[in-house]
Amino acid sequence: MQDSFLPEENIAQEGPKEATEWTAKANRAVLFDSHLNWADKKDFENAQWGFIARHCPLTITNAKGRVVFDMEAYTAFVKAGVPVPDTVNPSLWRQAQLNTFAGLFKISDRMYQVRGYDLACIAVIEGDTGYIVIDALTTVEGSKKAIDLIYEHLGRKPIRGLVITHSHADHFGGVNGIVTTDDIKGGKVKIVAPAGFTKAALSENILAGPAMKRRAAYQFGFGLPIGPKGMVDSGLGKAIWGGTVSFIPPTDEVVETGQKMIIDGVEFIFQMSPETEAPAEMEFYLPQFKTLCVAENVNRTVHNLCPLRGALTRDAKAWAGYINQMLELFPEAEIAFGLHFWPIRGKEEVHNWLKKQRDMYKYLHDQTLRLANLGYTGAEIAQMIQLPPSLASEWFNRDFYGAIRNNVRAIYTRYLGWYDGNPANLDPLPPEETAKRLVEYMGGADNVLARARNSFDAGEYRWVAQLLNLLVFTDPKNMAARKLEADALEQLGYQQESSTWRNAYLLGAQELRTGKNIGRIHRTFEFFVGIPESDLFELLAVSLDGPKANGKRIYINIIFTDLRTKYLLTLENSVLNYFKDRQDLQADVTVVTDKPSFINLFFLGSPFAGVLQSGRPTITGRTEFLAELMGLFDVFTGDFNITLP
Numbered sequence: 001m002q003d004s005f006l007p008e009e010n011i012a013q014e015g016p017k018e019a020t021e022w023t024a025k026a027n028r029a030v031l032f033d034s035h036l037n038w039a040d041k042k043d044f045e046n047a048q049w050g051f052i053a054r055h056c057p058l059t060i061t062n063a064k065g066r067v068v069f070d071m072e073a074y075t076a077f078v079k080a081g082v083p084v085p086d087t088v089n090p091s092l093w094r095q096a097q098l099n100t101f102a103g104l105f106k107i108s109d110r111m112y113q114v115r116g117y118d119l120a121c122i123a124v125i126e127g128d129t130g131y132i133v134i135d136a137l138t139t140v141e142g143s144k145k146a147i148d149l150i151y152e153h154l155g156r157k158p159i160r161g162l163v164i165t166h167s168h169a170d171h172f173g174g175v176n177g178i179v180t181t182d183d184i185k186g187g188k189v190k191i192v193a194p195a196g197f198t199k200a201a202l203s204e205n206i207l208a209g210p211a212m213k214r215r216a217a218y219q220f221g222f223g224l225p226i227g228p229k230g231m232v233d234s235g236l237g238k239a240i241w242g243g244t245v246s247f248i249p250p251t252d253e254v255v256e257t258g259q260k261m262i263i264d265g266v267e268f269i270f271q272m273s274p275e276t277e278a279p280a281e282m283e284f285y286l287p288q289f290k291t292l293c294v295a296e297n298v299n300r301t302v303h304n305l306c307p308l309r310g311a312l313t314r315d316a317k318a319w320a321g322y323i324n325q326m327l328e329l330f331p332e333a334e335i336a337f338g339l340h341f342w343p344i345r346g347k348e349e350v351h352n353w354l355k356k357q358r359d360m361y362k363y364l365h366d367q368t369l370r371l372a373n374l375g376y377t378g379a380e381i382a383q384m385i386q387l388p389p390s391l392a393s394e395w396f397n398r399d400f401y402g403a404i405r406n407n408v409r410a411i412y413t414r415y416l417g418w419y420d421g422n423p424a425n426l427d428p429l430p431p432e433e434t435a436k437r438l439v440e441y442m443g444g445a446d447n448v449l450a451r452a453r454n455s456f457d458a459g460e461y462r463w464v465a466q467l468l469n470l471l472v473f474t475d476p477k478n479m480a481a482r483k484l485e486a487d488a489l490e491q492l493g494y495q496q497e498s499s500t501w502r503n504a505y506l507l508g509a510q511e512l513r514t515g516k517n518i519g520r521i522h523r524t525f526e527f528f529v530g531i532p533e534s535d536l537f538e539l540l541a542v543s544l545d546g547p548k549a550n551g552k553r554i555y556i557n558i559i560f561t562d563l564r565t566k567y568l569l570t571l572e573n574s575v576l577n578y579f580k581d582r583q584d585l586q587a588d589v590t591v592v593t594d595k596p597s598f599i600n601l602f603f604l605g606s607p608f609a610g611v612l613q614s615g616r617p618t619i620t621g622r623t624e625f626l627a628e629l630m631g632l633f634d635v636f637t638g639d640f641n642i643t644l645p
Contacts, residue, residue: 014483014513016229016490016506019086022459023491030090030497035392043300043395047101047342053153054103058116060141060243068141068243071116073226074233075100085228087494092502095301095400096233098342104149107343108289108335112154114146119237120170121339122146123293125286127264130160134293135339136174139243143174159183160264164193165295166281167200169245171339176246184248190263193250194272194282201247203535204279207542208310210521210636216309217518218642221503223510230506235301235401235499236340247530254282257325271329273297273322275315283322285330292333292350297322298357300341301400305364306410308500313414316365316407323358327351353396360397363387364404368411377420378412399498406501432645435473445471449481456488461495464488472512473645485643486512508643521638528599533560537567537578540602543633546574552632554625557583557590560598571629588625593617602630 019027031038058071078100084090102116110126122143123134131150137143159179164172175191183189205212217223220239224230231239252261254270261268271283277296284293296303297319306313336350337343344353364385371381382405391397419426428434442448448471456464468485471478486509493505511517528536554571568582583590593601597617619626 014486016087016225017487019494020459020491022461023494024086026495027084027086027089031084033091035389036091036395037393040395043098043342046344047098049342049345050106051101052104052106052112053149054116055145055149058102060117060139060145062141062243066242068139069118069238069240071100071102071238074238077227078232087229088232089495089497089502091398091497092233092235092400092499094395095235095398095499098300099233099237101342104153105342107337108291111286111289111291111335112150113337113343114149115342116238117146117149118142118170118174119234119240119340121237121341123337123339124150124154125266126154126157127160127266129264130158132161132163132263132266133159133178134163135165135171136162136178138170138173138240138245140174140177140246141243142240143177145177147178159189161190161192163263163268163284164191164197164250165283165293165339166194166278167197167204168278168296169201171296172201172247173243173245175248176244179248181248184251190252191248191250192252192254192261192263192268194270194274194280195253195255196274196280197253198249199532200279202531205311206531206535206539210638212309212311213521214518214638214640214642218504218507219308219500221499221507223518224503224506229494231503233400233499234503236299257329269330271322271326273318273325276319276322277303277314279312283326285333287332289335290332291335291337292326292330294326294336294338294354296339298326298336298354299338299401300396302360302397302402302404302407304402304410304500305361305407306413307402308406308504313410315414316361316411320358320362320365323354323361327354327358356391356394356397360387360391363391364407365411368408369415372412372416377422378409378416379420381412382406382408399496399501401499403498403501406498432473435470438470439474445475445478445481449478449484452481452484456484459491461488461491465492469643472643476644482512486510489643511641512643515644517639517641521636523603525596525599525604528603529596533563533565533567533595533598534578534580536599536603537569537576540569540633541576541578543636544571544574544576545632545634549574549632552628554589554629555584555587556626556629557587558598559583559590559592560595561592562594562596571632587621589619589621589623591617591619591626602633605635 059067060069062068078096080097084093105113105115107113112124114122118137120135120137122137125132137146162179179189184191220234221231254272257270257272259270267287269285269287273281273283281295281297283295283297305316333350334347335343335345336353344350367385368381371384385404385408386392387397387404439445439448448467452464452467465485465488468481468488471481472485489505489509493502493509496502496505549571552571556569558567558569566581566583568579568584570577601617
């Protein structure tokens with residue numbers, strides 16, 4: 001991977017450009033899409049229904065005064081009545097407007113929701129003696145601000161229960177802004193989550209975490225300016241910029257569909273839906289309110305079967321099946337709400353929403369496999385499949401967050417893998433070598449660039465981006481190629497209905513122009529301390545430089561004094577393995593430590609000599625073997641190039 005090739009003095013000269021006439025024309029055409037009913041204002045009515053109050057200004061800061069969320073930055077330009085700029089797809093602009101309605105809203109008697117204080121939402125139920133909170137947002141700062149709003153307008157009552165619907169951080173990370181560990185230990189608060197929640201919450205994205213975080217910058221547009229030429233929305237809500245993420249394990253787990261629980265006088269009937277939107281996820285029904293919480297498996301947008309940041313591919317067939325099960329289990333639901341959007345009211349409206357989200361995922365699943373069985377590849381099928389009008393005409397089945405093309409590729413890959421069956425694609429040359437040879441075959445860089453300019457002028461931005469990516473990977477110092485590719489990516493971004501595709505294109509353009517990316521990952525002690533020790537060992541294993549470890553054999557006993565556990569680590573055959581409850585009397589080194597000291601030594605770069613002198617941890621045996629092992633691990637900084645080689 002190369003560093004920036006752009007002279008520092010040129011960086012300030014580049015910035016977002018205007019939409020070309022081709023882009024303006026494409027975006028204007030969306031207004032005449034026969035699938036879209038622009039006269040339908042029901043979403044705007046639902047998004048504002050029951051409004052009570054909001055903070056003004058709605059700006060959230062951390063303990064150091066740094067802004068971590070600012071709704072005002074979005075409402076400054078996304079306003080009702082403001083003409084859609086040519087740099088934003090009108091359909092995405094509509095979604096961005098809807099996601100600016102923030103504050104405390106009444107769902108029904110004794111039920112409320114706080115939206116617009118985070119990417120996700122908090123819901124609150126008034127129990128017999130206090131509040132039952134549904135989900136906890138991403139950050140402590142955001143959840144505390146939301147709870148303060150509730151206290152201010154509904155009255156201060158104790159939190160009796162916290163129900164966490166699934167294992168993604170935007171639904172549990174703010175837990176310490178709502179309850180404390182002392183509340184839990186004292187039995188004052190019950191935290192309920194689906195079975196497998198703790199493992200999923202702490203281990204998902206750990207092994208591939210640095211790569212996912214770098215790619216997540218493209219998905220969410222981290223580093224983009226907020227405005228009509230940059231970040232306008234995240235599809236699910238407004239993006240957060242930082243804050244404190246916390247974690248408290250649940251006190252109670254839901255293990256099966258149909259399980260009932262009384263929390264502060266309110267009956268919950270749960271439905272399990274694992275391995276769908278999250279590895280551990282559940283929905284619930286409140287019979288006394290005839291209200292269904294759909295968690296994040298039903299949304300006001302197409303969701304991701306595999307997000308652009310990367311993840312294990314989700315099961316579209318199972319996803320559709322769980323929505324169908326909701327319809328069968330809870331047919332009396334008159335209100336439905338999720339944890340990113342406004343509620344839906346009326347039995348018919350609820351059923352229509354669930355049925356057509358179900359059928360959207362089922363259609364993509366079935367038609368992808370139909371075309372695959374006819375011999376089409378994932379790339380071909382992604383160009384072929386469109387939802388039928390009865391599904392595409394629903395605003396909640398549009399590509400605001402996930403995207404149909406992306407989901408089709410995910411379904412194909414889940415069943416058939418990355419290989420498309422063509423032997424020519426079985427073992428292609430690496431990207432840089434492929435690029436150099438293709439550019440040479442096409443007559444050299446000047447010829448490629450000249451042809452690309454002609455294609456750009458013709459509005460062929462997909463082809464220009466694809467072509468100039470070859471030229472940039474051949475010669476990353478070719479600023480003319482980088483700038484023209486950036487211009488093409490930018491126009492593609494302006495045209496997207498999907499916020500995540502828009503963000504990816506625009507951030508790619510920005511990094512091509514500036515040569516700068518979001519910077520290194522700085523992981524803290526707080527990040528590692530909640531990870532189970534077995535997952536820490538797995539992370540060490542994937543950090544091992546295999547070729548560098550060739551021929552080495554090292555055995556290390558690890559004893560955790562605070563956890564009262566012991567492990568044997570073995571390095572052989574360039575592979576690091578670990579064994580719980582095992583020790584080797586002939587081990588090269590024995591490390592007696594507590595978990596915090598282990599984290600400081602192996603993950604936070606504590607100087608080895610200083611550790612030996614401090615006596616924490618205690619190391620006996622051939623200490624040079626431990627030093628040698630530690631020198632075999634790569635440090636994942638997460639600042640690798642994407643649009644540059």
